[in-house]
Amino acid sequence: MARSQPNDFTDRVRAFNHPYILLIGLFLATVVTLYIMQRPRKVYLIDYACFRAPSKYRVPFATFVEHARQVSQFSERSIRFMTRLLERSGLGEETSFPPKAAYIEGYKYCTLEEARKEVELVVFSTIDDLFAKTSIDPTTIDIVIVNCSGFSPTPSMPDMIVNRYKMRSDIRSIHLSGMGCSAGLISVELAKNLLQAMPQGARALVVSTEILTPNYYLGNERAMLLPYCLFRMGGAAMLLSTSPAKARFRLKCIVRTLTAADDRSYNCINQEEDNKGNTGVNLTMDIIDVSANTLKTNITTIAPLILPASEKLLFALSFVSVKLLKMGKKLYMPNLLTAFEHICVHAGGRAVIDGIQGSLRLSDEHVEPSRMTLHRFGNTSSSSLWYELGYIEAKRCMCKGDRVWMIGFGSGFKCNSAVWECIVPAHNEDGPWAGCIHRYPVRIL
Template identity: 40%
Template sequence: MELVEILVFSVPFLLLSYKLWRFLDCRRNRQPYILDYECYMPKDDRKLNTKLSGEIVLRNKNLGLHEHQFLLKAIVNSGIGEETYGPKIVFDGREASPVLDDARLEMDDFLHDSIGKLFARTGISPSEIDVLVVNVSMLATVPSLASRIINIYKMRDDVKAYNVTGMGCSASLISINIVQNVCASRGNVHALVVTSESLSLNWYSGNDKSMILANSLFRTGGCAMILTNKPSLRRNAMFKLKILVRTHHGARDDAYNCCQQKEDDKGLLGFFLGKNLPKAATQAFIENLNEIAPRILPIRELLRFTIVSYFRKLCRRQSKAGAGAGAGRAGINFKTGVDHFCLHTGGKAVIDAIKQSLSLTEQEVEPARMTLHRFGNTSASSLWYVLAYMEAKRRLKKGERIFMISFGAGFKCNSCVWEVTRELEGENNVWKEFVHRYPLNLKELANPFLSRYGWLREKDPATFSLPHDYVVPD
C-alpha cells in the first residue's frame, strides 16, 4: 500500500519537474550559436586594381569630364585599395550588356566555394541542415537561390528555406533574426545562413552621379555560416547571440527613397544613393542605439548618462540668458557594455561618422577600415569580413562581447551583440595569409588612383576628349 501511495504522489511530481526542466532548457537554448563561418575570397584574377578600374571608367562612353572628375574624387576618398574583387563581366568588358546567366554564375562561384568549405570543416552534412536562410538583395531568380543551394547540396525535403531579397547591406542580421526566431520555438536546430550580393546585373553604365558612385564602393564577396542551438555543440561554437535589434524607417518617404535600385532617365539599371542618405542613416542609427543601449549597458552607465544629461540641459537653460554657449552633448559610453565594435564597411565616411558618434578610438575602427581597404563594401557580408579580421588578429577572447552595426536600404539600421564562447586562434580564416601586413598606415591606405589620373582635374570640360587609341598608364 505504501508503494502505491508513493507512486501516486511521485508521478505528478516527476511530470511537473520534467515540464519545468523542459521550460528552463528551452529558455536556455533559445539563442543560437555560430558554430563556424566562411568568408568568400575570389581568385586573384578577379582583383580590381587601379589600372583596370581606370580602364572600366574610361571605356564608359556615357561619361564626360565632369563625371570623370567626380569619380576620381570618389575613388580617392573611398578608402578602397587595389585588391578588392569585382564580377567577371567587368574583366570580360561586358558590364554594359549583362545577362541573367552572368549573375547566376557569379553566385555559383561563391556557393560552391564557401558553403563547400564550411561543410567540410565542420563535419556537418547538408542533410543535417534544418533551416536555410539566403539573403542576396539585388538578385531574385526563379527558382530561388535558396532552391539552388538545396539542389546543389541535395538537402532534405523538409528543410525550411527562406529567400530574402531587397534588404540591402543590413540583410545578414535579418537572416540571423530569422534563425533566432526559429530557435526560440525549436530545439536541436542546425541553420545555414548564406549572405552575399550580386553585382553583375547592377553594374551601372550611365552617367548619373548618384548612381555611378555605387560602382566605386561595392565589391564581390559573401559569407556562409552554420548556427545551432544544439546543447551538445555549445562547447564547439564560436559566438553566442545575446541580443538583436532592428530599426526600420520605411514609413518615412525621405528614408525610403534615399537608397534604391532603379533605372536612370535612359533606362540603365543601377543603384541610386541620394544626398539625404547620411541624414536617414543618422536617424535610424540614433533610434537603434536608444533601443539597444538599455539592454546591453550596465545600470551605472545608464544612471551616469541620465544624470549628466539632466545637468547639461539645466546648464543650457541657464546659459540662454548669458553669453556662454552652454554645456556640450552628453554621450553614452558603449565601451562599458561591449568590448569590440564590428562596423559595416559602407564607406570611409560611414566609418568616420560611427567613430565620432560612439567616441571610438582609431584602433577600435581599425578592423572596419582595413576590411574596406582590402575587400571593399561587400554589402550584407561585410560585417563578417570585419569579424574575421578581429579573429585573425587574435583580439577576441572568451567571454568578450562584440557589437555589430549595419545599415541598409529601406532605410534600416540593425545591430546585435555576440559573446565569444571559446578561445579563437584565427584558423581557416580569410585573412590568414596576409593579415600580418595589417594594419596599414595612412600612406599605405592612400589610393594610387590620384597619382595616375590626377591630370583629369586640370582639364577643361569644353575642350576635353580622349584619343581613340588612349592607353591607361601603368
C-alpha cells in the same frame, strides 16, 4: 502534550488524501516543464566563412578606369568623377569584380547565366569552406536562409544550395531580397526565431552576399555611379545552432530599427531609372545624417539590454538629479564602450564609417576593422561585418568572453545591430585575411 505534537502532525499528513499530493506534484512538474519549453533557447554561432576571390579577379584602380573609358555610355565627366571617387573612397588595389563584369564592356556579358556562375563562385566556395571548417554533413542542416538584394532567380538561391549539397526534402529554405546591406543580421534574427520552433540542436545555414553581375549601371548620374564604384564581390556563410557543442560565439541580443515611415529615410537609398532609362541605385547626400539618426534610435533600444549595471545606475541617478530634483544641467550619457570589446561597423563607404565614428566618439582602433575591410575587399554589402570579424580574429585580438557589437545599415532606412560573446577564439589565420593580414593596418590617405 509536548510529546503528542509530532504524532498530531503525522496524523494530519496521513489523513491528507494521497490523490491530492499526486495532483500537486503533477501541477508543479507541468509548470516547470512549460517554463523550460517556453523559455527562449540560446543561439550559437558554430563558425563562419568568408569568400576570398582568386587574384585573377582583382581590379586595380587603373584597370577600373581604363575599362570604364571603353564604355561609350559613360561621359568624360563621369570618368573624371569616378576617378576622383576611387582615389578618396578608402578602397585598395586588391578588391575584386565578378569574372565577366571585369571584362572590357563587361555589361555585354552580364547575363542571367553569368549571374548564376557568380553565385556558384561566391556562395558555393564559401559554403564549402564552412563545411570543411565545421566537419558538418550538409544533410544535417535544417534551415537555409540566403539574403541577396539585387538578384532573385528562379529557382531561388536557397534551392541552388539544396540541389548542390543534396540536402533533405523537409529543409526550411528562405530567400530575402531587396533588404539592403543590413540584411545579414535580419537573416541571423530570422534563423534565431525559426530555431526556437525546432528541436534542440537544430542547425541553420545563413548566407549573405550581393551578386553584382546583373546590376551594371550604364548612366551618368553621379548619385547612381557611387554604388558602381564602391561595391565589390564578396559573401559570407554562417552556421547557427541551439546546441553549444563546438560553438565559437553566443548570440546575446539582436535589435532591428526601420525608419521607412520618414520620407527622407525611405528615399536615401533607392533603386530607380535615371532620365535615360538606365536602372541603378541612387544614394542621396542624406544618407550620412539618416544613418546617424537611425543608429541613435537603435541604441536607445539595445543599450538597456547590454549596458553593465554600473552604467545603468549612473544614468538613473543622473536622471533623478536632473529631471526630478532639478539639481543638474546635463544628463549622464552611458558609455557604450563599457559593453563591448570590439565593434564591427558596416563598411559601406568611407563617409559612413567617418560619420559613425564621430557619432559614437569611437577611436581609430575601434573602426580599424571596418576601414581595413573596405580597403581590402570594398563594400561587400551585408557580408562586410563578417570580414571585419575575421580581421579582428586574424589580428589575434579576440579573447574568450569578449563581446562584439555588429552594426549594419541598409535601405529603408534600416539599422540592425547584434551582440556576440566569444566562446572559443580562432586558432589559426585561415580565412579571407590569410596571406595579407601582416600588411594591415595600412594608412589610408
